[in-house]
Structure formats: C-alpha cells, structure tokens
Amino acid sequence: MKAVLPLIVDEQTIRDALPAIDVKAALTAMFRALAAEQAVQPPQTLTLLPNDAGDFITYLGALGDGKAFGAKLSPYLVTGGKPIVTAWTALMSMETGHPLMLCDAALLTTERTAATTAVAVDALARGEARRLAVIGTGAVGLAHLRYAAPLRQWASIRVFSPGLSDSEAKCAAVRAVDARAQICATIEACVEDADVVMLCTSSGQPVLMRESLTKPALVTSISTNVANAHEISPAWVPEMDVYCDYRKTTPASAGEMKLAAQHGWSAQSIKGDLPALLSGTCGKPAYERHAFFRSIGLGLEDIAIAHALYRHLTEPSRAQSLQ
The missing domain is CATH 3.40.50.720 (NAD(P)-binding Rossmann-like Domain)
Structure with missing residues (x-):
C-alpha cells in the first residue's frame, strides 16, 4: 500500500486561515454530534515522565460526521529553566486509516478554549x-x-x-x-x-x-x-x-x-x-x-477545529494555491 503523507501545518498557515473558519459553529456542531452519539470523547490521559522530567497529556476524540479520529499531544517538559510547553494535533481518516494532518495546536487551543466558553455563555447567560x-x-x-x-x-x-x-x-x-x-x-x-x-x-x-x-x-x-x-x-x-x-x-x-x-x-x-x-x-x-x-x-474540541482547518486547507481553490 502506498504511503500517504499527512498535511503538515505550521503556526503561520493556521494564523492566516483562522479568519475564514467559524470555530464557534464547528464546536456547536460537534457538541450536538456528541449528544446524538455521533462522536466519542474518551477521558484525557496524563503520562508522568521519568525522573520528574514533566508530563504528557493526550486528548483523544472521534468525530463520526467528519469521519476523523484525532489526538492532541501536549507535553510539559521540565528543563531547569522555563518549562517547555507545546501542543500538536494529529488527524486521521476513519475511512482509510491514513494520516490526514499534523498541525501546531497552540493557536487552535486558544481559539477552541475561548469559543467553547462562548458556546456556554450563549446557552447559559440570561x-x-x-x-x-x-x-x-x-x-x-x-x-x-x-x-x-x-x-x-x-x-x-x-x-x-x-x-x-x-x-x-x-x-x-x-x-x-x-x-x-x-x-x-x-x-x-x-x-x-x-x-x-x-x-x-x-x-x-x-x-x-x-x-x-x-x-x-x-x-x-x-x-x-x-x-x-x-x-x-x-x-x-x-x-x-x-x-x-x-x-x-x-x-x-x-x-x-x-x-x-x-x-x-x-x-x-x-x-x-x-x-x-x-x-x-x-x-x-x-x-x-x-x-x-x-x-x-476536550479532545473533540481539538478534533473539530482541526477538521475545520483541514477542510479549509484542502478545498480545491485553496489546495491549488498551495501548490
């Protein structure tokens, strides 16, 4: 089987793409899918690194409508100085099992965190x-x-x-x-x-x-x-x-x-x-x-926004401009 390489997306590409992505709508659709049992959200896992070197949190999720499984991987690395904190989201196809995208998750984490709160405020505030x-x-x-x-x-x-x-x-x-x-x-x-x-x-x-x-x-x-x-x-x-x-x-x-x-x-x-x-x-x-x-x-928040990003970047007009 021919290897399929994932799309690798850096921070600047994400920054350029974000204005065109309706993050709040993507998260709203995801939570509705979760209610309809069309998405799966396992608990996050915390892995403590040997020798008190930090930890690694893994956020998982499967989005049925998007046919995508994903994981956000977030290490906290103790260096003796300022800790190193990064985050990357990996997206895979639930249809082919092939990797779709690996993207820097820093900006996406900020966006999905704020947008999730906005969904809650919209639903709960008087x-x-x-x-x-x-x-x-x-x-x-x-x-x-x-x-x-x-x-x-x-x-x-x-x-x-x-x-x-x-x-x-x-x-x-x-x-x-x-x-x-x-x-x-x-x-x-x-x-x-x-x-x-x-x-x-x-x-x-x-x-x-x-x-x-x-x-x-x-x-x-x-x-x-x-x-x-x-x-x-x-x-x-x-x-x-x-x-x-x-x-x-x-x-x-x-x-x-x-x-x-x-x-x-x-x-x-x-x-x-x-x-x-x-x-x-x-x-x-x-x-x-x-x-x-x-x-x-939630991992599903990361999967939903990453999937919205992936769809935006792989639209025919966008894909042609990237070639």
Whole structure:
C-alpha cells in the first residue's frame, strides 16, 4: 500500500486561515454530534515522565460526521529553566486509516478554549444579561473577549488582570479587541453587578471570591493543567448551579470539582453539559443563585477545529494555491 503523507501545518498557515473558519459553529456542531452519539470523547490521559522530567497529556476524540479520529499531544517538559510547553494535533481518516494532518495546536487551543466558553455563555447567560466581566488578559483572555462580545447587547464590558491598568500597551491591546472595554484596577470593581464573569487565567488558586459578586451571575472557568488547579474555591461549588463541557469526563479532571467532594459536593449534582444544553435535554439556570460553567478542554474540541482547518486547507481553490 502506498504511503500517504499527512498535511503538515505550521503556526503561520493556521494564523492566516483562522479568519475564514467559524470555530464557534464547528464546536456547536460537534457538541450536538456528541449528544446524538455521533462522536466519542474518551477521558484525557496524563503520562508522568521519568525522573520528574514533566508530563504528557493526550486528548483523544472521534468525530463520526467528519469521519476523523484525532489526538492532541501536549507535553510539559521540565528543563531547569522555563518549562517547555507545546501542543500538536494529529488527524486521521476513519475511512482509510491514513494520516490526514499534523498541525501546531497552540493557536487552535486558544481559539477552541475561548469559543467553547462562548458556546456556554450563549446557552447559559440570561437573555437580558448586559454586564460582562473578563478576568485575565493574556492571549486566551483576549480571545474570550473577542468571542463573547457579540453574544449579547452588553451595556458594559469590564476587564481586569494584575498590572493591566499600569500598562498602556496592554490596555491598548484590550481596547483593540473591543473599544467598549473598561479597564478596572481591582477584581471587585470589575465584577460589580456583573451578569457574566469569565475567568481566563492560568492560576492554580482561586482568583474570584464569592463575596465579590453582588448578584447571581454566570461564572465561567478554564483554569490550567497544574494538578488540582481551580479559579474559584472548591467550597463554593456546592452553592452553585454547576455545568461543564462534558459531564462524563470533566469532574475527574477539574480541580475544584475533585476538591469539592471534601465539602459534600458530588458530580451527580451537575445540572448539565454542553451536549445536553445544545440538544435541549437539561434545564438552564434560574439564577436564584450563581451558575458555574467549567471547561477542561476536550479532545473533540481539538478534533473539530482541526477538521475545520483541514477542510479549509484542502478545498480545491485553496489546495491549488498551495501548490
């Protein structure tokens, strides 16, 4: 059998292609496929490297409609200096078994993380929600702002991260994403009267305290891959209506959910996940108390966006231009 070489896609090619890809639509279709059992999402796996040299997380997924199986491979390598963190997504055909594409997943990870939160905000936030707060202004935070901005007719968009108000360059980067963004000097000022609070940090410890919120709100969290990382206190979780990206896998990986067991919380208390929300098989928050949405990053999210990229790059007009 003749060897089939995969398409190798670097960061610049992805950056050029992203404006033409509807990431939120691709993820919405994927979660609906998951609800219809037309996609498969195994748990992510963590491999600890010998001699405390770091770890390797593997995110798997199979997308039935796209006839694609894939894996995102993400090492965390301890070097003695700054750790090396990379991510690559491999895509294979479920029809031929041949490799289709190997792509740098750094930009795609940022996009799918923010777009997944946007899908959740669209599904969970009150229709009349008008006050948005964003905590964290790194690449992921700015992507969250970009994806969330068109979801509601926001009367205010407030943003906070440590040192942001003292850096005109960072403030300019935020306003370049959305000119309506107001830079806040404290978290408390940022989240006052907020309807939606998006936590977009790499913190392993809580960054938002329950007393900072002045009314029932939707809080979204992505956190980081540090063991048991959490952006809110685990003790707060039992007091919230909890949703997640995928209830079969998220509770085993999300730090605050694992630690919330010490406070009497159980994964059985989860109100719903994105497949259930998008298929209409679970209820939405009544906002008699805070709602919490937790995303850990699914292999299927990586597969869905990689497949959308692959289709874009292999369209006849695009393929000809690459020759």
